[in-house]
Amino acid sequence: MMLLTGMALMFSAILLLGVAVILPKTPEVPFDRRRPYHEGSGSQLTRFAGSASEAVHGVLARRNVRLFNREQLENAGLRMSQADFFILVISGALVGALIGLVIGGPFVAFLFFIPAPFVARMFLSSLAGKRRAKFDAQLGDTLQLLAGGLRAGHSILRAIDAAATESASPTSEEMRRIITETSLGRDLEASLNDTAERMRSEDFVWIAQAIQINREVGGNLAEVLDQVNETIRERSEIKGHIKSLAAEGKFSGYILMALPFGIVTMLLVVNPGYMNVMFAQPLGWGMIGLSVILMTIGGLWMRKIIDLKF
Known part of the structure; x- marks a missing residue:
């Protein structure tokens, strides 16, 4: 419990730090009662963040790296440069690696660090999809x-x-x-x-x-x-009817995909030693790998069936 509380406080502190760095403070006085706003030099932390962003932008520009280009960020509705978003991704990866190091050691930290760019791309794709739907x-x-x-x-x-x-x-x-x-x-x-x-x-x-x-x-x-x-x-009314008819199939697919994980979790809670054979024998690991492959194939198959084109 103390470990989870510590990780939550650490994550909250890093999140607040990122908000303080990325979002500049603006005057709260009404426009008609204040002088023209001129952004000052800011705090030392703000200047350090700006210097880091400029340095990362220079490295990315010299090496012609386009991990998160401007078009992707604009489609997602994010008003920031590639360097700023890259710094946020690296910060998130470091936070995940630190949490993994606390939980399970260097290997878990490495596993938490590697998926950060892929998660960032999925995040941008999700934001862009929501923006297009809106x-x-x-x-x-x-x-x-x-x-x-x-x-x-x-x-x-x-x-x-x-x-x-x-x-x-x-x-x-x-x-x-x-x-x-x-x-x-x-x-x-x-x-x-x-x-x-x-x-x-x-x-x-x-x-x-x-x-x-x-x-x-x-x-x-x-x-x-x-x-x-x-x-x-x-056309929108027809799309709504099709989505409502396909919702039952999607919900059934979600339940079928989550059912094996739910059963395994229930068995581990009710009788923790019941599943030890699966993790201690080579045959058990082989069955787990085969199950993952079959579930992946079944999930893609169901997705193809319920993904209606209109």
Whole structure:
């Protein structure tokens, strides 16, 4: 109990240290009552973190290392450089290695240290997936804002700017990025297509194509966007029905995958010596390895069955 409490306090201290280093303090006085904010030199710890970030950035740039490039961080919604995120990953790996060293020695510490980059990539992929799903869920409201702006007499760029102002994240960020790129001279069609590719949204591809066709042949773009919005809403309803029908299969797969581990845990709690033969004989280790292989194959098979494409 004391060991777990110590590890929890150590992890909390490192987490608070990371928050203090990464997040700069800003004045809490209202904007209209303060002078223009100028970030000072900061504390010694902040200066050390900045120096470490610059040093890591220099090493990564000289060796042309792209472990976590800017595009991955932007897709995940993280506003930090590759060097900052790399420092966080290394810090997390060191914390995991320290916990493993306390629990089981150098070998466990090594096992806790190695998966850190893979866990970081999975973390970025998870954040990017959630961000894309949120963007898709906001497309209906975005189309209503665009159509309303066009009916009010605004141009398509002004309507996109209004949608960037009124929408929530991540739609506001993506719309603002389109406005910024077009202001710098990039073609609107290219910006829209890049946004659709970056967010992996088929629905936004339809929006980009509708705007492109309207710019070429003319017509009432507001009515076209309303029709696209209706189609997207119908597709969303169908997706919801498919997900609800596939939820039972997914839940059954989760139960089947967790059942062997639950049974082994129950046996170890009820009768600790009952499973000793499995871990003391070569035949037992062979059966465990074969079970892991069969469970992996079965899990991938079930995932293929319940992963419906629509």
